Amino acid sequence: MNNLVYLKDVATLTLDKNKCTGCGMCLDVCPHQVFKMNSSHVVIQNRDACMECGACSRNCPFGAVSVNSGVGCAAAVINSLLGRQGGECCCSIDPADPAQKNKVGCCS
Helix, strand or coil, X not given: CCCCCCCXXXXXXXXXXXXXXXXXXXXXHXXXXXXXXXXXXXXXXXXXXXXXXXXXXXXXXXXXXXXXXXXXXXXXXXXXHCCCCCCCCCCCCCCCCHHHCCCCCCCC
16 A cells, blocks of 8 residues: 555645654544655655545644645546646635635636
């Protein structure tokens, strides 16, 4: 399972090495071995294997791991369907705002 790749370069996963204490909780909960232990802290070894489930960020007791569950992959799928290459979907429309109800939120 170490060779899994979902979508290249779209995962929103970040790791703050200043907050990481090396407790290894993210290693325990990650279903795709995205992380590995370095000498004193965890490092991201395979970002493209991240499926953005959020288990790592929800279980990190020090707030060192951050991921917007599903955002990177969803943006990549939307961009692909719209014929765009790379980048994030730049949705700036608030669906809860009635004034913006019929507007399109993604730019070209």
